[in-house]
Amino acid sequence: MMSVEAATRREFVVGGLAFAGLLAGCATDQQEAAPTPTTREINDSRGPVDVPIAPTRPVALVGSAEIDMIALGLTPVFSGAFATGWVDLAPETITSSLLPPDPEQVAATRPDLLLGWDWLAEDTAWNEVRDLAPLVTLPSGNDWRGVFQLVADAVNRKERANELLTQFDERVAKLKNANAARKISVNVVGVFEPGTFWWWDAPYPVNAHLTSVGLDVHSPTETAKGVSLERLTELTADWLIVTAPKGDKDGLANKLVEHPLAKKLPSVAKNQVHIVDRDLWGGAGLMWANALLDDVERLYPV
Template sequence: MTLPTRPRRPALPTAAAAAAVAVLTACGAGGPEGDPGASNAPADGYPRTVEHFLGSTEIPAAPERVLPLDAAYVDSVLALGGTVVGFTTFAEDTEALPDYLLDSDWNTGTSDGAVPVGLLWEVDPEAVAATSPDLILSAQVRHGDGYEQFSEVAPTVMSETTGATWKENLVLTGAALDAEDEAERLVAEFEERAAALGEEITAANGGEAPTVSAVRFAGDADGVRLYTPQSYIGVILEDVGLEPGPGVDTGSEEIVTYHSQERLLDLDADHLFVATYDDGGADGVQESKEEYQAAPLWGELTGEITEVDDEYWISGVGLIAAHEVLDDLAEIFGVDPQR
């Protein structure tokens, strides 16, 4: 059974995705819409019913083989000590999960033997079946069109989206893994660490929080992107207590894309964090970046510019990635990382 293809390039955080999934086994089911994250599990944990954006899913037993179809859920499962058996990728030649994810102190799960099951926007149904999952996790914005088919493979739980909702998605994962309390504890722990780090940064900056802009180059057609507080990285920077640069529209959508070099000064702040999507040379990302950075207005930016790792600053969209960002911020500002 084939589902509609994606409407735009999915390697970017807001892209919609679609999947092709064969009706292979029957382990789960969906129902009416409910509040994300709610659970009416009995005392022993399972079977439990998890209410999520696309329905109500019964999980009959503790999941031992979890298939997260989005990077946000790979992160969440590993942060909660679960077992990841497969994952989607942004590039066809990717065979392993990112090193930052595997090496992190906040990864308490396992992904030994985990295999790619296709591109984020083009899931391979045979690869999905081969992982023999007992739980599938994703988001409606990624794979909503395949929800019914995925549910025939294994119990499937989906949030509405990813990005700025990464904390809620961690709690939703906790609901499926009988780990709600742990998920909430991890969120609180992160927020406490971020706030403590922010106090250190503010003190080192003379008692005033510096302004920041998170910028991304993702290809010629995409120009340059500026992330607002309504984005994944924006939530992290706000948790740290860093102020958006004057050009950031704090009430806008999560990403503002500038297709003209005339808007480059809108990026300015005390500190600019610049991420670059790794397209493997296929989409002209590096060429576009060089063109923008060679523009006269780029030279007029007054803030300190720091290149950051796109894998976890922009694409990670989860707790483990967020802690890696905090590590970077501590190094950038020369303060204690508050681990």
């Protein structure tokens, strides 16, 4: 028969183990009850911003580089109309050409992330829209690759972004090799109003892309806007590319090409002029870069 002392010791041990188990269970419950983070901090063009770890309802407020989220595997619930025509938007994506868009229309899409250019963060007209969800602002300028990587960071898909950039670089290298012996020289100008034209410098993304695929781009040392038509004589490349509004209902491009000074240019004299869509030739980001190169291959097939 077990002594009272032995029985007491056993009950003490058993009770202690049970109590320890209870404490361990409580600790486990506390660990399991700890909230799982739903946001993460990134740095956009203005500084730190908290964004969803896994956004599912992103918005492209203007519709240019922000659309790169499509390449990364996300469907925007809302987009500006700028990219319409050179990006295949999903049927369920709501689009608007209004700047800023109707806040109620954007709110109805229940966004969890907004992407847009840095200038809209300071524009008071956008106040109601940018308060609907965390806003990631993209820097203006010529660094299209950096903009794409920021979009990828915002939607937490940087690894996929690196894969896509590698594919793009391989495409560029192939086109550059194909164009090496052709020695195609081009001037790229834009028309915005009668009697003047715009002429962009070498770092301008369009010019940089054309150069990267082996075209010889003749450009000014500094971007010139609202240039007098008297400077048309400086456009001495073999080809002239004129970016114009879609449809160009005012005939701005034709008026430039038909100007007496333009008729003396090698490109015009040889009928080597391309009039292209300004929206396509003035975008940003990786999807735009690929769409631009599609058009370049159409104009100068290899």
